[in-house]
Amino acid sequence: MIACACSCHHGRLGPLVAVILCVTSSAAAWGAAAPRIVSLAPSTTEILFAVGAGPEVVAVSNYCDYPPQVRKLPRVGSFLEPNIEAIAGLRPTLIVGLASAANERAVRGLAAMGFSLMLTRDDSIAAIEQAIIEIGARTGHRERAAAVVAAIREQIATVQARLRGRSAPRVLMVVGHAPLIAVGGGYLGQLLELADSINIAAGLGQAWPRLSLEYVIAQAPAVILDGRRGDTAALDSFWLRYQAGRFGPKVVGYPLSPVLHPGPRIGQSLAIIAALIHPEAFAPAYHGAR
């Protein structure tokens, strides 16, 4: 609109001047406009809201569901397949997403359209902390971001203090039954380690290995953390089949949110996982988590 008004007013000064004026005035107006942020992943959305940039978020990915107010925002695809038209229509001043080889084309497309793009990682605790700091800096919320990271570190320290001196049980954490997909590495692998447990699916070189049941039975984990898809009875009967006389793990369900959501709530996820693995070490309040 500004550009249009400019060319009308300055038309008689010659096209060149008009163009220069229009470009400079519209660029100034663009720079001064309120930030409009599009977030392409659940983790970046959570981080934006945690550092205080929530009011500036104008659209989120299809998978975003936390904090609850994001459910009312427009959806613009996922970080793997962003809806470029929808994003362009929102005229964002910043697009925040995840770095991934699978979305290179989409990212290049958005960059070619002139949008400023910020790519972060969420596959380890350090990467999540770095993403919080960087997003905080980029959106002008450095202090809040530092406080969020400090809070995560404090939660981790609190859990570790409670677990000090306890023996580490063998643990399997699964996110799917058919096929059996386990937590190998990534931030969840790190959380299992911090929760003082031995992850039987670690060290296979895959973040989400598709695990052999034979291996699970042979490794005899004492605790199985299950994403509880389906009802309790189905969960128990699934694992009962493989306990066959000898191997009787304690099967506990974990809440998908926040546990499967990397982001500012990883400290909370650690507390939940640790309480499920070592219920005796935690206050009775945590027993309700099952």
Added chain:
Amino acid sequence: MAISGALSSHREAYLTAARMVRVLGALAVVLLAVLLVAIAHGAVRIDLLRALRDPASPDHAILMAARLPRVLMGALVGAVLATAGAALQALVRNPLAEGGTLGISAAAAFGAILPLVFSYRLGISEALAPGAGFVLALLSTLLVYRLGQVRGRLDPLSLLLVGVIFNTFWSALILLINNLVDLYQTRGIMAWLVGSLEAPSYTEIGLVAMPAAAGSAWLYWHARDLNLLALSEDSARDLGVDVEGLRRGIFVATSVMIGAAVSVSGMIGFVGLIVPHLIRLRWGPDHRLLLPAAMLSGAGFLVVADLIARLAIAPAELPVGVITALCGAPFFIYLLRRDGARDVAL
């Protein structure tokens, strides 16, 4: 497709009882050996004697709860896919027909995915997956059968085209769901698209075995009629074969078999295509030999493919459908070209 030349081009054109016994006996021995090797090997080394003697041992748990049911299911699904593939190729008189091309597999996979995806939200059990897959496979078959008719008669070409379209449609629905669920469920859905033999229960094996046995028995019983149908529809009719009834029967029998198998294993490709053709190339197109030979070879082939899937990156696993396609495709091309580009004959 050189259907007419097929019978005469084979070294042993006539099927004798002695030849049946010889071929099927040899295949049965090979299958038995394959089963034993598959039971003896896995992601974890176990002591088979100890597994059988001591029910409290981990070896027993691994053998009885994980390995044996999986090997049995592999043999069963392989047998079903190969037998049904052979019959479907005769039905539509086209060497490309199998459960996948007629939309049966994709329908079963779509039906099985629904409870798996929505169990968490709707509070229904994951255990409903095979049942839902089976029901949807039958529904899809019924539709394909209705739409594949021209002037009240089942038309092979229309049937094949409608089947291919349904296959695309059900696959698109699977991909649609894949785009709507959360990221952690997408790998489970992909597993149904490529096929997996993981963790069957003995109940599931029984539930697949019953329709498999009934369907196969019906097909063997009509092996002679299948020969005539594969040769020429007109001559089959002239020789007193109820062509319409036979086609209906083949379609129902194969759908029931494939629907049951795919609703527990997902869409395992290539077995239904490759195995029948290998048997035809080696022993000729007579369905009295082709059907049981395909059954034995299909069982062996899938058990071997699954053994590779289990061992390749143990203790992690690969989807068996990837192995069947990776091994099957080049091996098939080799056999096809070995004797100098022989026609693919029915």
